[in-house]
Amino acid sequence: MRKKDHYTELAKKYGLRSRAYFKLMDMDKRYKLFKPGDIVIDIGAAPGGWIKYSLKRIGFDGLVIGIDFRDIEPFNEPNVFILKKDIFDDNILREIRNILGDRYADIVLSDASPNISGIYEIDTERIFDINKRVLQICDKTLKVGGTLVLKTFEGRHERKLVKLIRNRFKKVIKYKPTPSRKRSSETYYIGKYHTLE
Numbered sequence: 001m002r003k004k005d006h007y008t009e010l011a012k013k014y015g016l017r018s019r020a021y022f023k024l025m026d027m028d029k030r031y032k033l034f035k036p037g038d039i040v041i042d043i044g045a046a047p048g049g050w051i052k053y054s055l056k057r058i059g060f061d062g063l064v065i066g067i068d069f070r071d072i073e074p075f076n077e078p079n080v081f082i083l084k085k086d087i088f089d090d091n092i093l094r095e096i097r098n099i100l101g102d103r104y105a106d107i108v109l110s111d112a113s114p115n116i117s118g119i120y121e122i123d124t125e126r127i128f129d130i131n132k133r134v135l136q137i138c139d140k141t142l143k144v145g146g147t148l149v150l151k152t153f154e155g156r157h158e159r160k161l162v163k164l165i166r167n168r169f170k171k172v173i174k175y176k177p178t179p180s181r182k183r184s185s186e187t188y189y190i191g192k193y194h195t196l197e
Contacts, residue, residue: 018049021052023177024050024149027175031190033147038058038063038107039063040105040107041108042066042109045068046068047072048066048075065096065099065105066083067083069086088133097140097141104143107148108146111151114127124156131164135165135168142194145193148189148194149188151188152186152189168191168194169193171193173191173192174188175187175190
């Protein structure tokens with residue numbers, strides 16, 4: 001069985017919502033992203049694979065805010081808040097801050113991706129716009145010293161994106177998780193030690 005099917009079958013076997021669960025697990029094992037009690041914002045959260053993994057790592061003392069314009073099947077855990085919103089909605093920051101109160105997130109995750117057109121110029125432009133918006137959300141919700149995990153596509157706009165991340169984080173790591181499909185141009189940037197107040 002090919003590797004791309006291996007993770008899909010594992011997700012089915014263990015009742016997980018998506019094979020993306022294993023991408024976050026791979027990054028966490030390598031870079032130690034989470035700790036118990038963390039507050040997590042998960043952007044592009046549907047169908048909920050990263051929420052599921054985050055809950056496993058942060059425990060009952062933590063909190064996850066999942067954001068997506070698509071439906072996410074409810075979780076039974078009381079420390080999950082789902083916002084069915086487009087991240088470009090003018091009210092999104094206010095709604096996140098209403099949940100956080102006077103707290104700030106320890107980690108912002110984004111596995112968000114545009115609807116793929118198959119046209120490279122369009123798709124890379126769209127994900128760059130999404131990533132800029134994710135960084136704007138980080139600026140208002142992520143604590144000093146916090147962590148970002150951000151998906152993008154390799155190639156066009158990547159250098160500009162890295163510059164934007166470096167303006168906000170002391171350490172920036174590029175990583176392609178083992179479970180990512182080899183033919184995919186997706187890659188992830190991990191920003192550690194957020195500097196903006």
